[in-house]
Each structure stands twice: as C-alpha cells, then as structure tokens.
Amino acid sequence: MKKSQTKVALVTGASSGIGAAVARRLAGDGYSVMAAGRDAARTNELASGSPAIRAWVGDLTSSEACNRLVGDCVKAFGRLDVLVNNAGIYHLADAEHTTDEVWNQTIAINLTAAFVLSRAALPQLRKCKGAIVNIASDWGLVGGRNAVAYCASKGGLVLMSKAMALDHAAEGVRINAVCPGDVETPMLYRSGATHGLDRNSALREANAASRTGRVTTPEEVAALVAFLASDEAAQVTGAAIPIDGGNTAG
Incomplete structure (x- = not known):
C-alpha cells in the first residue's frame, strides 16, 4: 500500500472511556486512527462515528495478537506515528485474595501487551521519529x-516508559506515561459497584475524594495524550505525568 501522508495513531483499549476519547481526539486532530478493542x-460503533477511525477487534493477551495488530495497522495505513497503550x-x-489467574491476566493486559506492542511498533516509529504514550x-x-x-x-x-525513553531518545522516538487518577469511565462505575454503589453514588464519592472536587474527564486525558503525541512536546520524553486533580501532589 502507498504510504499515507497523514499521520497514523494506534490506540488500544478503544472500546470506551479514555481509549475512545483518545481515538476521537486524534481523529479530530487529523490522524488516521486504528482503534483496537x-x-x-x-469498537465498531466508535469507528462508525468518524471516517478517520478504523476498528480492530481482538484480545491482546498474546504476543501473536499484538504483533498482528501492529502489522495490520501498517498494512492498512502504510505507516505508524503514534502508539497509545x-x-x-x-x-x-x-x-492474599489475588489469584494466579487475576495476577497473570492483569500483568498480561496492563503491562506485557504494552511492551510487545511497543517492541513491534519501534521500527515504524523510528522511521518517522514517532511517539509512544x-x-x-x-x-x-x-x-x-x-x-x-x-x-x-x-x-x-x-518505569518501562522511562527505560524505553532513555534507550530510544537519540533515535527521535519519545516515550511518556500519562497517570490519571479517577476518571469518569465505566471502570469507575464498575469499581463503585463492587462496593455496592450505584452510578450517582460512585461518582459523588470519587468527586469528594479529589483535591479539585471532581474527577477527570476522558476528554481531558485525551487532550494530554494529544499534546504528548504532537511536535509541541518534542522535548518531553521519559515523563510520567499525573492528571489526577492534585491527589499525588502531597
């Protein structure tokens, strides 16, 4: 396929919440977006809302799936400029109450998938001096x-983000971590439900726990991601940036 002149972003966890907001924001900023969920x-509903977004549906708990996703993105668009894990x-x-299954699944999805996707994406990102968020x-x-x-x-x-940032800074590839606190997403409500809270009660408690009096919106996280992906953040790499209403400030 002929290489696109439009920048391309790959966003995982795009079915809802932060991932969906990031996909919509980057599409609005002119990227072609592969949205994986x-x-x-x-995921298909998200893609139907913008001609710039293409859906990819699958489970990323295997290296084979992660490698295939990166390959499918490059095959579809001809390049990859930004990876959002x-x-x-x-x-x-x-x-004591974390089973082997829960531990392994959490590490596989939250950490290992991000590593394998990053490893697969680096040759493409090196070509265009791209970014991982x-x-x-x-x-x-x-x-x-x-x-x-x-x-x-x-x-x-x-710490993986920081280590990779050191390894690849001289190649022009930037790697940063965004560190949200409570965000108004389905995960917030699912967590509240485990404590017997309905949606309104879960949001009210989360708002009260924030130093600013409210939780972060997915769109606010997406705005930070968009900045870190942009040329305006050319000197930002190896950072772990809280977006938590000041809760980790002290």
Whole structure:
C-alpha cells in the first residue's frame, strides 16, 4: 500500500472511556486512527462515528495478537506515528485474595501487551521519529489499597516508559506515561459497584475524594495524550505525568 501522508495513531483499549476519547481526539486532530478493542459492538460503533477511525477487534493477551495488530495497522495505513497503550483492567483485591489467574491476566493486559506492542511498533516509529504514550495511573506512582496487581502493573508501565525513553531518545522516538487518577469511565462505575454503589453514588464519592472536587474527564486525558503525541512536546520524553486533580501532589 502507498504510504499515507497523514499521520497514523494506534490506540488500544478503544472500546470506551479514555481509549475512545483518545481515538476521537486524534481523529479530530487529523490522524488516521486504528482503534483496537475487545468489545466488537462498541469498537465498531466508535469507528462508525468518524471516517478517520478504523476498528480492530481482538484480545491482546498474546504476543501473536499484538504483533498482528501492529502489522495490520501498517498494512492498512502504510505507516505508524503514534502508539497509545491504553488497554487495561482492574481487579479489587489485596495480595492474599489475588489469584494466579487475576495476577497473570492483569500483568498480561496492563503491562506485557504494552511492551510487545511497543517492541513491534519501534521500527515504524523510528522511521518517522514517532511517539509512544502509555496510559498508566496515579497508582503507578503511589500505592493504592486493595489493588496490588493493578498497582504492580501500572508501576511497571511507568518505569518501562522511562527505560524505553532513555534507550530510544537519540533515535527521535519519545516515550511518556500519562497517570490519571479517577476518571469518569465505566471502570469507575464498575469499581463503585463492587462496593455496592450505584452510578450517582460512585461518582459523588470519587468527586469528594479529589483535591479539585471532581474527577477527570476522558476528554481531558485525551487532550494530554494529544499534546504528548504532537511536535509541541518534542522535548518531553521519559515523563510520567499525573492528571489526577492534585491527589499525588502531597
């Protein structure tokens, strides 16, 4: 396929929440976007809303699937400029109540998939001096209660981003981590439901816990991702940037 002159972004976890907002924002900024998600209906619905977005449906818990996704993106668009590793899951449990299955699944989706996708994408990103933006968490910067696997995966993602940034800075490839606190997404409501909270109660409690009095919106996270993907952030690499209403400030 002839190489496109339009920049291309690959966004994982794009079925809803932050990933969907990032895909829409980058498409609005002029990118062609490969939006990858596990939920076929929601991923295809996202793609139907913009001619710049193409859906890819699949599970990224194997290296083969991750490699295939990058290959499919390059085959479809002829290039890859930005990789946004957003796919993630969250299980509520301390160490004694975290099973092998939960631990392995959390690490596979939240950390290993981001590593394999990044490894596969680097040859393409090197050609265009592109960028990787990893969606970590404020709980990748500080600990959180009853989320041992999640914290381990997101902390690993933060330090993986920093290590890769050092390795590839001289090649012109920038790697950064975005570290949201509570964001108004389905994950927030699912977490609230485990505590017996309905949607309104879950949002009210999350708002009250924020230093700014409200949670972050997916669109605000997407705006930060768009900046880090842009040429305006040419000197930003190896950063782990909280977007958490000041909750990790002290």
